[in-house]
Amino acid sequence: MTIGIYFATTTGKTEDIAERIHGLLGGAESPIDISDVDDLSELVNHDGIICGIPTWNTGAESERSGTTWDSLLDEISGLSLSGKKVAIFGLGDSSTYTENYCDAMEELHRYFKEAGASMVGYVSKSEYTFEESKSVVGDSFCGLPLDEDSESDMTDSRISKWVDQLKAEIPGLA
Template identity: 55%
Template sequence: MITIFFATSTGKTEDIAQRLASFLDCPTQTCDVDTLSSAQGFCRADALICCVPTWNTGADSFRSGTAWDSHVESISDLNLTGKPVAILGLGDSSSYSDYFCDAMEELHSAFRKSGARLVGSVPVEGYTFHASKSVINGRFCGLPIDEDSEPDLTDDRLRGWAEQLKREMLDLLT
């Protein structure tokens, strides 16, 4: 089963997590990171999709401004060797073009250090932004979503990513 973890300040990230779950068409559950007493809660999932907003633009750490910031440093210490993990980030490419979806990279780095198998990178083509720490080797390290400036693209991006994740994750779970 895939667990979609999210943390939100405004409700947008939770909404995106629910919408993504509807597109996955496989056993999925959602979990608010606020309900986790420790990062150990991530170990109980078979596969993880982590939905994170970027609030603290320009910061070097704790960029999400949500409950993710309480767990991000502990994630690196977990043993998630081989566990499939995908990251989805929300950001505003118009107002915060220099920090677009930066919090994705922070989670990506933490899960990589834990030994997780990171999946779900997407091309930067089709996005309008100036800079993002979440671009690694010329690709976004997860799926960026811009509900502020490009909400009309969200469902198509979620649908396409859901299909990609089913190919990349479900093979690892069987």
């Protein structure tokens, strides 16, 4: 079982979280900045993929992250990811950007789903304080939202709980 961790970042916070998730997972390969990937088809070599994305283009309908992910979305939807488990985590600020909290997660989630991936790692919205997020589907976020700007004290417990959840949802990861 191979697990790939990919991220994009503008100020380094998403990379830091990718490293911390990697540390908790054991077994997974070292996190890779998606802007360093020459051929996106390398993603299909993994059984599971964990992707980290910040939100920057506040209120935008598309290209919400302001990172390399935005230019790769169409290419992602063209991959053959049937049978692969994919989980998304997102960085945002639930206080300053409370009406667009972690909006970019949903965009990445949608394109991976189009590629046939089996999406895992959903998290209940009940443990968060925010006004609106495009990443909410029903009662859940379509991934793990994290807030290093206003709630960094909650990050350790959030990622630890999420990694336990992924171990249950991705066979062979535990």
